[in-house]
Amino acid sequence: MARVLITGASGLLGLNLAIEAQRAGHTVFGVTGSRQVALEGVRMMQADLLDGTARARMWEAAAPEWVVHCAALADLEACEREPERAQALNADLPGTLAAEAKAAGARFVHISTDAVFDGERGDYTEEDAPNPLSVYAETKLAGEGAVASANPAALVARVNLFGWSLSGQRSLGEFFVNGLRAGAPLKGFTDVYFSPLLVNDLAGLLFQMFEKDLHGLYHVLSRDSMSKYAFGVRIAELFGYDPAVIAPISVKDAGLAARRSPNLTLKTDKLAAALGHPLPGIDEGLARFHALYEAGYPARLKAAGEIRPE
Numbered sequence: 001m002a003r004v005l006i007t008g009a010s011g012l013l014g015l016n017l018a019i020e021a022q023r024a025g026h027t028v029f030g031v032t033g034s035r036q037v038a039l040e041g042v043r044m045m046q047a048d049l050l051d052g053t054a055r056a057r058m059w060e061a062a063a064p065e066w067v068v069h070c071a072a073l074a075d076l077e078a079c080e081r082e083p084e085r086a087q088a089l090n091a092d093l094p095g096t097l098a099a100e101a102k103a104a105g106a107r108f109v110h111i112s113t114d115a116v117f118d119g120e121r122g123d124y125t126e127e128d129a130p131n132p133l134s135v136y137a138e139t140k141l142a143g144e145g146a147v148a149s150a151n152p153a154a155l156v157a158r159v160n161l162f163g164w165s166l167s168g169q170r171s172l173g174e175f176f177v178n179g180l181r182a183g184a185p186l187k188g189f190t191d192v193y194f195s196p197l198l199v200n201d202l203a204g205l206l207f208q209m210f211e212k213d214l215h216g217l218y219h220v221l222s223r224d225s226m227s228k229y230a231f232g233v234r235i236a237e238l239f240g241y242d243p244a245v246i247a248p249i250s251v252k253d254a255g256l257a258a259r260r261s262p263n264l265t266l267k268t269d270k271l272a273a274a275l276g277h278p279l280p281g282i283d284e285g286l287a288r289f290h291a292l293y294e295a296g297y298p299a300r301l302k303a304a305g306e307i308r309p310e
Helices: 012-023 052-062 076-081 083-104 135-150 172-182 199-211 228-239 269-275 282-294 297-304
Strands: 003-007 027-032 042-046 066-069 107-113 155-159 186-189 216-220 246-249
Touching: 003 012, 003 052, 012 027, 012 042, 012 199, 012 297, 027 052, 042 052, 052 083, 066 083, 076 083, 076 135, 083 107, 083 135, 107 135, 107 199, 135 155, 135 216, 155 199, 172 186, 172 228, 172 282, 186 228, 199 216, 199 269, 199 282, 216 269, 228 246, 228 282, 282 297
Parallel strands: 003 027, 003 066, 027 042, 066 107, 107 155, 155 216, 186 246
Antiparallel strands: none
16 A cells, blocks of 8 residues: 555545545545545645645655646636646646655656647547647646656656546536536537546556556546537436437537647557556446446535535
8 A cells, every 4th residue: 555645636536536545545645725625534735836835845744655646727718818827737837746756756647638639530649749729738738748857757647537526516427417407408519529537447547557667658548439419418318317408519619718629539558558458438437427426426525625614
């Protein structure tokens, strides 16, 4: 078992990663920004990761063996409005943390994104040249380079994920479930393809990558793909709602400021070969997503963020 430090521990990936790490028997330290979170068996710390003094305290308190850097400015529209903040958080900070992890003798994985590709053809491998279309994608790609330069032994994981979050509003899966439950009119892009991986499955794969002592760049997504419209229809069917309430539309008609890549299907063969097994498929992830819902998992996450003064 390892001492694991997770940044962005109140986010979709960070929170679920902390839960899965604690469940696996690791000693877990989570770092959040302004949001207070309480998870049994997880030591949570609040820190401004852009503050060197705060980071020094974080390293001393956690003394980690494994570090998963999830914290980022992930809102595509916010990145377009605040490019300097996106640069600081998504491009510069990862390299700083990777260097500090190396100095501390800790293994490091940086969470990146499938959006580094322009999506003109899909089925991208780790060898294909990225071509980011948005400020978010540009800064995340710059973060990949900063990590590789500062710490060549580090891991970079390009991901696309869904699952249950603290707010209940952080993933596309939640968007469809919430809208279907409320009876709201919904829209799904028929011309945007992706390979989303259930966040709980992603957490398990990251731990396997550490255990296998992997290094370098990997695509960590579902082994198959579908359109975002089809994803919504699958969720409707699984949760017992009428899929006809989801209107098929083109992303070109959505009025979004940040450009979206239309075909972000990524090959996962490299990681499957390294781990010795195929990665989960989307339907497997959706089945577990539904099972977690039935087991009351979203309520558990919501409770983690309901910190009340004593």
